Amino acid sequence: MTIELAPLPLPASADPSKFTDFGREVKGVDPGNLTPEQFSEVYEALYKHSALLFRNVALTPEQQYALTKAFDPESESYGHGNNKTESTKKSILHPDLKTIPRVPQVQLIGNGMVYDHEGLESAALKHPSHTTFHKTRVSEEDERKGYTRFYRWHIDAALYDYNPPRVTTLYGIKVPIGPRQIVRYDDGTGDELPVPLGTTAFVSGKTMFDILPREYKSLAVRTKVRYAPHPYVWMAPARAMPTGLGIETEGLELPLNELPPWEESKVKTFPMVWKNPVTGELHFQVHPCGAQELIIDPLPEGVKRDGALYPDGAHLKDLNKVRSLLYKFQRPAIAPQLVYPHDWQERDLVLFHNRGVLHTVVGVFEPDQVRAFHQCNLAASDAPQGPSAPDVLKWA
Numbered sequence: 001m002t003i004e005l006a007p008l009p010l011p012a013s014a015d016p017s018k019f020t021d022f023g024r025e026v027k028g029v030d031p032g033n034l035t036p037e038q039f040s041e042v043y044e045a046l047y048k049h050s051a052l053l054f055r056n057v058a059l060t061p062e063q064q065y066a067l068t069k070a071f072d073p074e075s076e077s078y079g080h081g082n083n084k085t086e087s088t089k090k091s092i093l094h095p096d097l098k099t100i101p102r103v104p105q106v107q108l109i110g111n112g113m114v115y116d117h118e119g120l121e122s123a124a125l126k127h128p129s130h131t132t133f134h135k136t137r138v139s140e141e142d143e144r145k146g147y148t149r150f151y152r153w154h155i156d157a158a159l160y161d162y163n164p165p166r167v168t169t170l171y172g173i174k175v176p177i178g179p180r181q182i183v184r185y186d187d188g189t190g191d192e193l194p195v196p197l198g199t200t201a202f203v204s205g206k207t208m209f210d211i212l213p214r215e216y217k218s219l220a221v222r223t224k225v226r227y228a229p230h231p232y233v234w235m236a237p238a239r240a241m242p243t244g245l246g247i248e249t250e251g252l253e254l255p256l257n258e259l260p261p262w263e264e265s266k267v268k269t270f271p272m273v274w275k276n277p278v279t280g281e282l283h284f285q286v287h288p289c290g291a292q293e294l295i296i297d298p299l300p301e302g303v304k305r306d307g308a309l310y311p312d313g314a315h316l317k318d319l320n321k322v323r324s325l326l327y328k329f330q331r332p333a334i335a336p337q338l339v340y341p342h343d344w345q346e347r348d349l350v351l352f353h354n355r356g357v358l359h360t361v362v363g364v365f366e367p368d369q370v371r372a373f374h375q376c377n378l379a380a381s382d383a384p385q386g387p388s389a390p391d392v393l394k395w396a
Helices: 036-049 061-070 140-144 205-210 214-221 319-334 389-395
Strands: 004-007 024-027 051-054 098-100 103-117 120-125 167-174 181-184 192-195 200-204 223-227 269-271 273-275 282-284 291-296 314-316 340-342 349-353 357-361 371-377
Touching: 024 036, 036 051, 036 349, 061 103, 061 167, 061 371, 098 120, 200 205, 200 319, 205 282, 205 319, 205 357, 214 223, 214 319, 214 389, 269 273, 282 319, 291 319, 314 319, 319 357, 349 357
Parallel strands: 024 051
Antiparallel strands: 004 024, 051 349, 098 103, 103 120, 103 371, 167 349, 167 371, 181 192, 200 340, 200 357, 223 269, 223 291, 273 282, 291 314
């Protein structure tokens, strides 16, 4: 049986010309019971379209884990290590995740009190809010009027010891109904984005690369990003920009000698641009909050140097320079017309290519608004591949 693919419904804010390949709804199959032939089609579709939606799904944690693992059969543990975020109390991820006891690779996330859930007697869930992570916040008065912010644009990845998951699966079990909210960028541009309550917002890493000017593309294919050890502990005392796209540089990061014990061999350095294993396209994939250094290769021999940035290569260790450069690369791609804010319905299952998109939690719930989702991603059995030598020559 061939799967049926339909374009995702785009909000009025989106530029349809930038979403011709992004996102598909999959119809006519049960994602918890795919045949090998159906899974092969789903696999291809995910890498081609970056995000897949299945509606009205009944899915156990075991099935969700099995589906996620099918994209990387050699993977085993949750993307941050089983129970690692709960044991690291200083991590900014610690309050957001509750592990399903019998399937530790699946996390319960959401808002409000959940009782008697998949082996958990009770769980107090808290929807992450920009009010606890950004340097500034939307005023309480404006929040009552429906204004909010993106929380933190990111890739699902430990960025230390473990490789970034290939795929994340998100399953909406309990989705509260409420008025739409308006994301305010608060960065001087006046940009705003109307969104459904509690949306998950996505942007394409391919689009992020494609819209870069030539000199930035040249730099991107020549650059690697070194992440801080235990980055979620390192960044915890710091505060984010109002767009949720990186950290304000104020020297508030935890000193390296105050982090949990760490090993140089487990510190992660990844290419700035990751190559799609199915399409061969390049995706700009950087978690801006965890980035600590940029390592830039020189231009290949024979390539024109006119207008090139860092033609002789460089190793940028100044956090302000690192963050400023990343922001210039990434901010254009989170413009309102390039964001897909998913309008969740109960029993929605969304699969997304974690090595091909950035995403963020959005908005704010009242304490009595209960939201319950299952999330699964698995630390990958391999590291992301960067641009090939021909890619570098093409874009440098």
